[in-house]
Amino acid sequence: MSMPTPAPRLRDPLHGVDPRARRWWTTQALLVVSGPMLLTAAALLVLSLLFFPSALPWLGPLLLVTLVLPALGYVWAMPRWRYRTHAWELGVRAVYAASGWFWRKRRIAPLSRVQTVDTVRGPLQQVFGLATVTVTTASTAGDVRIAGLSDADARELARRIGDAAQLVPGDAA
Amino acid sequence: MAAPLASLALTALATGGHLGDRAWITLAVIAATFACVTAAGLIGWSRTRYRVTADSFELRSGLFVRRLRAIPLHRVRNVDLTAHPVQRLFDLVVLRAGTTGATGGRDGLTLEALTRPAAERLRAELLARAGGGDAADEPVLSTGDPRWLRYAPLTFWVFGGVFAAVGAVWRVLDDLGVQPWRIGVVRRAFEQFGHSALWLTVPLALLAVAAVGSVGALAVYAENWWRYRLEWADAGTLRVRRGLLTTRSVSIERARLRGAVLREPMLLRAAGGATVRAVAGGLGDSEENRARSTVLPPAPRAEALRVLNGVLALPGALPPPGVAPVGEALFDRPELVRHPRAALRRRFARGMAWTVAPVTAALVVLGALLSLPVLLYCAGGFLLLATPVAYALARDAYRTLGHGLPDGPDGHLLIRSGTFSRDTVALARTAVLAWTFTDTPMARRAGVTTATAAVAAGEGGYRIPDMAAGEAAAFAHAATPGILDEFLAW
Known part of the structure; x- marks a missing residue:
């Protein structure tokens, strides 16, 4: 294998996602992960206060370490981290998206292999005026998902991918 | 149907033929279900018609909703005949005509319960007018060899299968309300086992389980792979035929064949064996794909390489003299780009973090809580023994890792990984x-x-x-x- 020198590296996609995505992810974290964890901690503390006050000295720190701090850490770090990772770019021949927060995932799919372009707006996303564009290919390991786009960006992106996919020759298989 | 009947028979056995009310109700429900299924089958059969017209194959079926399905003859890619044991008893077969399709699912028509001569005639007629090409130069790639049975016990199923079978029997008995430990024979056996010299009987019991498991693995291998035959049915279709009681036939289109996998699970590798899977589209969802994509059962590695030659070779393209055929060139000690040493560190760390450390910690905590010093010694011993094993496995996994582009720009991308497989x-x-x-x-x-x-x-x-x-x-x-x-x- 002849490797050109210096070896090329994959650069980051050009466009970040909409800043409102941070609020969307924060709300999501509160509703799904951190909220329930904090509620559980609060309920346990109240129960302990009412019925087993003697357990507080060890239960308090335990809850703090196992539930409260992880919940706060998640809701603080995840949206920021995600916002920094998530990015997208539509090239002439391929679409490129970066996603994830702990596991960073960067995926490139050529437009000639695109089968469908779906735009999804979940109930929470609608509140924040956001949308997710999913570009499907013949393999699930090749589906590109771009979350946290503004409505207008999503519409424009879906239209451009649709147009480009028709122009670039290929059999999609 | 089989499970309730079997459980009923067991109830009868266990209770000495005295069936309670519950058993009678079960029997009545079974009989009613059986009658309904039979009636539905008969009606469905009597209302099914098929014909081959000038350009298509049509199937009409249904009682209330009449369905007509037609597939153009030029799109018929393969015709498979299969039969399970009961069908074979009556000399009937199931015919499936597969077509090319853009979707990932399986398209085509399935005709049940044809007599074998009628099915053979229909298959010949369909294939004669179908779009399949000429026969390949060297159609038969591999046929089964009884000596391959020696690889059968080298699978997980030797132990896993026995436990799965025991678990299944236990559950059936439990569903019936029969408590196995109440049965005299079982209880006496357990008591005697408990009183015997355990240092002798435990290894003997393991040996017995291994023996039973090996017999089971042999039976599974034979049932799945008896009369195995891999061939190019025509220039565009790779076909696997196999099976002892249930005969199976899987056709893979060359147009949707994207590559192949040489699999060497640890035990099989130690015995110089391997299996081959095709990487092909249109074989169904991931579970079906796993079952249908295997084109060679556990067999000698040399045979696997020969099969890979045949599966990946271009039609009619014999390699020039002095050049290894494609399968051997790709899979036999390929020159791969090694991965960085960090990969070895990560594999070792993973093994320690996910297996060695948790078990050691559990032993230490238990020992401390129950104040049993023997558990602490066990933890130490486990740590001392398991660490080198984890390192050896990590090292093997690391040495396996590799990737490369061994042949030209129209060729293949080669990836090797895994230690357990x-x-x-x-x-x-x-x-x-x-x-x-x-x-x-x-x-x-x-x-x-x-x-x-x-x-x-x-x-x-x-x-x-x-x-x-x-x-x-x-x-x-x-x-x-x-x-x-x-x-x-x-």
Whole structure:
């Protein structure tokens, strides 16, 4: 294998996602992960206060370490981290998206292999005026998902991918 | 149907023929279900008609909703005949006509309960007018050999199968309300076992389980792979036929064949064996794909390489003299790019963190809580024994890792990984339809990344774990020029 020198590296996609995505992810974290964890901690503390006050000295720190701090850490770090990772770019021949927060995932799919372009707006996303564009290919390991786009960006992106996919020759298989 | 009947028979046995009310109700429900299913089957059969017209194959069926399905003859790609034991008793077969389709699902028509001569006639008629090409030069790639049965016990099923079978029997008995430990024979056996010299009887019991498991594994192998035959049915269709009681036939279109996998699970590898899977589209969902994509059962490695030669070779293209055929060139000691040493460290750390450390910690905690010093010694001993094993496995996994582009630009992308099952995957480079690069903060610090090649076949995505982060994009670019171009920084 002849490797050109210096070896090329994959650069980051050009466009970040909409800043409102941070609020969307924060709300999501509160509703799904951190909220329930904090509620559980609060309920346990109240129960302990009412019925087993003697357990507080060890239960308090335990809850703090196992539930409260992880919940706060998640809701603080995840949206920021995600916002920094998530990015997208539509090239002439391929679409490129970066996603994830702990596991960073960067995926490139050529437009000639695109089968469908779906735009999804979940109930929470609608509140924040956001949308997710999913570009499907013949393999699930090749589906590109771009979350946290503004409505207008999503519409424009879906239209451009649709147009480009028709122009670039290929059999999609 | 079989499970309730069997359980009923067991109830009768266990209770000495005295069936209670519950058993009678079960029997009545079974009889009613049986009658309904039979009636539905008879009506369905009597209302099914098929015919072959000038340009299509039509099937009419249904009682209330009449359905007419027609497939154009030129799209018929393969015709499979299968029969399970009961059907074979009556000399009946099921005919399935498969077509080419753009979707991932299986298209085609299935005709049940044809007599064998009628089915053979129909198959000949369909294939004669179908779009299949001429027969290949050397159609038969491999046929089964009874000596391969020696590889059968080298699978997980030797132990797993016995426990699964015991578990199933236990559950059936439990459903029936029969408590196995109340049965005199079982209880007495357990008591005697408890009173015997355990240092002798436990290894003997394990040996017995292994023996039973081996017999079971042999039976499973024979049932699945008896009369195995792999051939090019025509220039465009690879066909596997196999089975002792249930005969199976799987057709794989060459047009949707994207590569092949040489699988060498640890035990099989130690005995010089291997299996082969095809990476092909249109074989159904992932579970069906796993069952249907196997084109060679556990067999000698040399046979596996021969099969790979035949499966991956271009039709009619004999290699020039002095050049190894494609399968051997790709899979037999391929020259691969090694992965960075960080991959070894990560494998060892993973083994320690997920297996060795938790077991040791559990033993230590238990020992401390129950104040049993013997558990602490066990923890120490386990740590001392398991660490070298974990290192050896990590080292093997690391040495297995590799990737490369062994043949020309129209050739294959080769990936090797795995220690419990060493898999060497060859994918047609033109079949790769997307690239994914994944990493974590730890992986970034170690300078590695995992690349995944997406294909519309087989398992969908094939991973190259822990390759050097600086080379990943360059390798993907070299393998599939044109996909990454716009996003590379030189």
